[in-house]
Amino acid sequence: MRGFGWSLILLLWPLWVGAGELHWRGQWTQGGLIVGQAPPGTRLELDGQAVPVSPEGAFVFGFHRDAPPMARLRAVFPDGSRDERQLTISPRQYNIQRLDGLPSSKVTPPPAVLARIRRENTQVAAVRREEIPRAYFLSGFAWPVTGRISGVYGSQRILNGEPRQPHYGVDIARPVGTPVRAPADGIVTLAEPDLYYSGATLIIDHGYQLSSTLMHLDRIDVRVGQPVRKGDVVATVGKSGRVTGPHLDWRMNWREARIDPALIVPPMPR
Template sequence: MVLNKAKFFLVCLGIASIKVFSQDSVNKFELKGEIIQGGLIWGVASNVSEIYLGNTKIKTDSAGHFIFGFDRDDTDKQSLKIIYKDNQIDFKVLTPVKRSYNIQRINELEQKYVSPPKELLEKIEKETKIIAEARLLIDNTDTAYYLSGFMRPVEGGRISGVFGGQRILNGEAKSPHNGIDIALPAGTPVYAMADGVVRLKGDDFHYNGNFILLDHGLGLSSVYVHLLKTFVSTGEKVTKGQKIGEVGSTGRSTGPHLHWGVQWYKKRIDPQAVLDLEK
């Protein structure tokens, strides 16, 4: 294999779009997205054989489309290696920009507001296992359903919770907020952000209430939580803009809103990064 030294890149800042061509104009790739914590990168490569992000092989579809993202807490440089069918290599070093997150400390709370009661632990453990099993199916999807493009899953509303924030309750750090909360009246339609497959329609889960987990292909997924109603079934194919549910306040929720989350495999992605790809 040949590493074209002219094609070695070091990127330390977020980018809007990159297009790079190899010298023979046959081997080429394009990246679009922002290199930042919680960012999502869309890519396509021609004449491609394999793609690696660090030591992890990235899935591609038959046309060379691929996608990858940076977790909320990713700080290390990531090497992107694109190997073409003629054994030429493009190599790119990506350094995600560090973000600042809102950290809220609340003390002297009753314990029931910090940790769930013991009688619910078995139910929560069972539900966690169900979600994990559904996500295994997402890990194995080779179709890039997301090529339909992306859209906001609700119209209007107030952003009541941003990506990445975290609460520390009585000194105990809770899980960061891995999505966006959009406050809207109960019954407001919720739409699929892109084409995909329903991997799980959950009912009456302790934390999520009624929710839908969609698989958009090549490791990309989205989740719609606290729904009043759901209109799809596990295993069903959906299209971008299809009504899949209604805003509610089920599960652990204090009022009607949609919690909208996005992941690339286990990487927690800011949903706003998905919408930014459409700009």
């Protein structure tokens, strides 16, 4: 049974690397995502924090934009043997833009909407924390739309000397109404028509606290609780929320870590 499972996995994941009993693919870099396979029953820890392993032995974890240069991975296998290693997380260079002399109304949202923003942030964070113990992420990932990349992960603006939150998504410019596809298998955990910043917003949970957020949509075609397959049309591109033009902003989270979606899909087709 286990032999069959492995040959299936090797077929689906030609890029597995690793040593001993742990295998993975992905990039050990800031914003990187690691998808791996361990013997079922393995207990895994990343920097002292438990990382769940699915009954089939699949696991996922990722690194934040500003993750420190070293991560410690520890595995205790079902037979009691251990594997402990230090892994280098390569740093990245982000695009930082300074803009000075702006009127303060452009920098700070009006006080009337601050309470709303706070409420929505709490709602989104709670949804991303949900634990759905299904390894949907094994479907692999694909671009939800293809087109010109108009914004990249990690970039940051410093307005009047005040650093703003970095841009954690990848922006793809396409006209309103362009179909948006599920980037991987998953289950819809949020479908909100009108959030202050992100407008019509969809969250698809790919299992084990990995999720995609699709923002600034025009139309949402799925509802909360609905399972989706990679490639299903789930929404259309829009310009809802605080944007200057139509585009899709695709974000990924593993727990609190913001993942760079561009690292886990093939290069954008021309």
